[in-house]
Amino acid sequence: MRNVLSARKGEDMPFVPDPQQRFRPGEVILEMRNITKRFPGVVANRRITFDLRAGEIHAILGENGAGKTTLMSILFGMLQPDEGEIYVYGKKVTFRSPLDAINMGIGMVHQHRKLVSAHTVLENIILGHPRAGKVLNLKEVEEEVVALAEKYGFRIDPRARVWQLSEGEKQAVEIVKALYRGARILILDEPTSALTPQETEHLLESIVTMARSGLGVVPFITHKLPMVLAVSDRVTVLRRGEVVARLETKDVTEQLLAEKMVGRPVLFDLKKPDVPLGRPVLRVENVSTLNDKGLPALKGASFEIREGEILGIAGVSGNGQRELAEVLAGLRKLTGGRIYFDGRDITQASVLDRWKMGIGYIPAERKDVGSIGEFTLVENVLMNFYFDPSMVQHGIIDYAKALRLTKELIIEFGVSTPGPEAKAKTLSGGNLQKIILARVMARRPRLLIAALPTQGLDIGAMEFVRKKILEAKAHGAAILLISEDLDEVMSLSDRIAPIYEGEIMGIIPADEAKKEVIGAMMAGSRVEETQQ
Amino acid sequence: MRIGRYRLKLEKRVTLAGWQAALISLFAIVVALALFSIIFFLAHVNPLRAYKEIFSYAFTNRYGLLLTVNRFIFLLFATFAFIIPAKAGLWNIGMSGQLYIGALAAFAVVYAFGGKNSQSAQLNPWIVLPLMVLAAFAGGALVGGIAGYLKGKLDVNEIVLTMLLNFIAFWLVAHMIKEGGPFMNPQGRGESFALPKSLHAPLIFGVPFTIILALGSAVLLEFVFRKTSFGYQIRAFGQSPPAARYAGIRPFRIALLVFLLGGGMAGLAGYHYFGAVPGVYKIARTYGYFGDLSFYGIICGLISLNNPIAAIPVALLFGGLSIGGRFVQGKLHMGFGLDYALLGVLMITLVAFQFFYRNKIVLERVDS
Ligand SMILES: Nc1ncnc2c1ncn2[C@@H]1O[C@H](COP(=O)(O)OP(=O)(O)OP(=O)(O)O)[C@@H](O)[C@H]1O
Ligand SMILES: [Mg+2]
Numbered sequence: 001m002r003n004v005l006s007a008r009k010g011e012d013m014p015f016v017p018d019p020q021q022r023f024r025p026g027e028v029i030l031e032m033r034n035i036t037k038r039f040p041g042v043v044a045n046r047r048i049t050f051d052l053r054a055g056e057i058h059a060i061l062g063e064n065g066a067g068k069t070t071l072m073s074i075l076f077g078m079l080q081p082d083e084g085e086i087y088v089y090g091k092k093v094t095f096r097s098p099l100d101a102i103n104m105g106i107g108m109v110h111q112h113r114k115l116v117s118a119h120t121v122l123e124n125i126i127l128g129h130p131r132a133g134k135v136l137n138l139k140e141v142e143e144e145v146v147a148l149a150e151k152y153g154f155r156i157d158p159r160a161r162v163w164q165l166s167e168g169e170k171q172a173v174e175i176v177k178a179l180y181r182g183a184r185i186l187i188l189d190e191p192t193s194a195l196t197p198q199e200t201e202h203l204l205e206s207i208v209t210m211a212r213s214g215l216g217v218v219p220f221i222t223h224k225l226p227m228v229l230a231v232s233d234r235v236t237v238l239r240r241g242e243v244v245a246r247l248e249t250k251d252v253t254e255q256l257l258a259e260k261m262v263g264r265p266v267l268f269d270l271k272k273p274d275v276p277l278g279r280p281v282l283r284v285e286n287v288s289t290l291n292d293k294g295l296p297a298l299k300g301a302s303f304e305i306r307e308g309e310i311l312g313i314a315g316v317s318g319n320g321q322r323e324l325a326e327v328l329a330g331l332r333k334l335t336g337g338r339i340y341f342d343g344r345d346i347t348q349a350s351v352l353d354r355w356k357m358g359i360g361y362i363p364a365e366r367k368d369v370g371s372i373g374e375f376t377l378v379e380n381v382l383m384n385f386y387f388d389p390s391m392v393q394h395g396i397i398d399y400a401k402a403l404r405l406t407k408e409l410i411i412e413f414g415v416s417t418p419g420p421e422a423k424a425k426t427l428s429g430g431n432l433q434k435i436i437l438a439r440v441m442a443r444r445p446r447l448l449i450a451a452l453p454t455q456g457l458d459i460g461a462m463e464f465v466r467k468k469i470l471e472a473k474a475h476g477a478a479i480l481l482i483s484e485d486l487d488e489v490m491s492l493s494d495r496i497a498p499i500y501e502g503e504i505m506g507i508i509p510a511d512e513a514k515k516e517v518i519g520a521m522m523a524g525s526r527v528e529e530t531q532q
Numbered sequence: 533m534r535i536g537r538y539r540l541k542l543e544k545r546v547t548l549a550g551w552q553a554a555l556i557s558l559f560a561i562v563v564a565l566a567l568f569s570i571i572f573f574l575a576h577v578n579p580l581r582a583y584k585e586i587f588s589y590a591f592t593n594r595y596g597l598l599l600t601v602n603r604f605i606f607l608l609f610a611t612f613a614f615i616i617p618a619k620a621g622l623w624n625i626g627m628s629g630q631l632y633i634g635a636l637a638a639f640a641v642v643y644a645f646g647g648k649n650s651q652s653a654q655l656n657p658w659i660v661l662p663l664m665v666l667a668a669f670a671g672g673a674l675v676g677g678i679a680g681y682l683k684g685k686l687d688v689n690e691i692v693l694t695m696l697l698n699f700i701a702f703w704l705v706a707h708m709i710k711e712g713g714p715f716m717n718p719q720g721r722g723e724s725f726a727l728p729k730s731l732h733a734p735l736i737f738g739v740p741f742t743i744i745l746a747l748g749s750a751v752l753l754e755f756v757f758r759k760t761s762f763g764y765q766i767r768a769f770g771q772s773p774p775a776a777r778y779a780g781i782r783p784f785r786i787a788l789l790v791f792l793l794g795g796g797m798a799g800l801a802g803y804h805y806f807g808a809v810p811g812v813y814k815i816a817r818t819y820g821y822f823g824d825l826s827f828y829g830i831i832c833g834l835i836s837l838n839n840p841i842a843a844i845p846v847a848l849l850f851g852g853l854s855i856g857g858r859f860v861q862g863k864l865h866m867g868f869g870l871d872y873a874l875l876g877v878l879m880i881t882l883v884a885f886q887f888f889y890r891n892k893i894v895l896e897r898v899d900s
Contacts, residue, residue: 040547080541080543329778331777331778350780350782351777351779351780352781354780355779355780361778365774368772368774368775369778370778371775372771373771373772374771375767375768379767379768383768386761386764386765386779387761395760395761395762396759396761397760397764423547
């Protein structure tokens, strides 16, 4: 077992990197050779070779299910490869657990946040830290953490409880946590998928600062191509578990990257179908509600959506979008206002009644709310059908029918999975999103509430999902599209309602909307409601 | 770990098939028995002989087997009392209180029909027996339901609640059957009045009819969990309350219903032991012992991974060992509490072996 890194002290003299040691820029500090990882039914990684140089930002790209998360989980010791070797600072290592990886100065921020909700930010940061357990001076730690965060431009409140944070804030906490543990190689799995444009901007700056300071070296993974082009030095593209290209960023274009990923040219622009608008489906009057912290989150929102219409709520996460969606889905109590669906007052209607009357909700929190990891895909599809007369007779679920539906959805939405009986937790992030979407769309809702529907999807899937949303529109559904992606909102919506601090700043017809104006409204400037 | 050209590696399991779980449990039982041999060695008893005595008394001896089966029925109901809320992610540790109240309710039916004072009172069993069973279920359900209601409405911790209810029920039984209580045995003795002969439960090959209820419940529960919308809702809520809420499942309804049903199952355990087991037919002075025994329902539930069918062999084993252990203790003149010690070791080993439900050890060849 020589040369094998071990978490246990004293065993074969574990190699510990010297925190002060500087690496020459360009020096290879991490290497993965011929990594293969099989899961029942799929080869997630096939003979993958990957290297990382000091001071470099190395992006990993690939479609949903291409094997990105798997590769990074191996690098972080969460999974063990079936074949292949890993070298860190030139030494061969075997990671038995993330602890081994952390001890080698590798930090990881996951696609889905893994913080303990009930604990404070500070507690989460020191949880599992080597220094925790010894006597800790909390005050000192707090100061260190705040200083560290500020150095890279993250704003975090160390005493806030994690359940109160927005996705973007959680992300910052995870990064600071990794840095605080002394990470020198930072792996970010889809770091921007849940971030607001401003936060993304901040993060990119921080990433560049970290890389250039010689301290952190950051490979990252994303579907947002412009971002890849803006900051990375090199790009490795995976498809179906294999490396299909390794390129210098300066040599590539967005179109080229997209083609490499998907294996075919991708449309970046979609044609919005011309649908005559019908009767109003949803009318929201002066609706207010509180967030989880008990503070006003939505302040007197009013709007209407008609058959065949898409209303886009544009805004930076944490400005009341989640609360708005939850109020409409019946998951959150109102503090004021009324909601009408097809002219009927549904302000007090239960969640189940709303599903039954044709309201469909695609939540942004797909792991915790939108799916059940331990359930099979069939059972996950049933989340929106266990009450449906087409699927249940006399209280008995027709599992054969549910299985058929699931198979159809898997094929139609191109979900990559060994099959309908696979557990949801084995799906890659994007594929999980596809199955949730597929299941809600399969109900053919009259009102579709789609919160961040394309978040974490690869560009091929993104194109597909947008097509699906437009299809629902063509069928006469009223759609509330909540998105942080301004381009998405502008290209899909009929009208755009920027939201800021719980207030809708105005409603603008999409064909009159200018990006700068919407952007300004999202940041708080008010434009008089334009009549359409 | 490395052995020659091979290496042992610990890996996370992706899936666990039913037969794998069964095999692991079987292995755990063997290990537990091996461990427990030490106790026999220390007492200068040949463990093989001791185990032979335990198993042959519990499972082949005519008297022993009947005792085992009665314990088994009792434990199976207690296990269901745990499993049903557990599927919804809720902990019922109130089976003892629920079974006491179930038993009291069953005896209250007899009391109401005036069957208290005479052993030879002629009551129509076709009317009174079903009422007793129903009352036992309702009594247990009531106690469970209190916990479920408070859990659902106010999100009070259900573990604390059910435990407190156990204490209340324990003293309520004492009040009812001890000196001066309405259910007092005419001869005193700190036990309840005995059932009139006409209400002795019908036997099938010497086994009370409650075995049909117990096994039937196993099949029914399996069906409910696997096939029905209600079972689906319970499981979804148990896996993820926020996801269940999103899907329109009402937490209050689930919490209330699983505790009503679970409590009802415990109530049936109470009827079975005090109302249907030959030679008992009264709420015995030692009722506390059976309250304690019912907690093994928790262990049986955990070991059978909350699967009602898997609970059958597990409850049978625990029932048998508790009978066999007690027998051997007397026969080989061993110290008091051998049966509980044996169950305890078995429980710890089985729970420890659940590690292998989540992980596996693989042997692989190392090249070079
Ligand atoms: N624990 C697991 N068990 C079984 N299969 C798995 C498991 N984890 C991942 N897979 C499969 O391995 C493949 C690669 O998944 P991975 O999560 O690495 O994809 P990804 O590139 O990160 O995709 P995304 O962009 O959607 O997050 C997928 O087909 C997935 O279903
Ligand atoms: Mg992923």
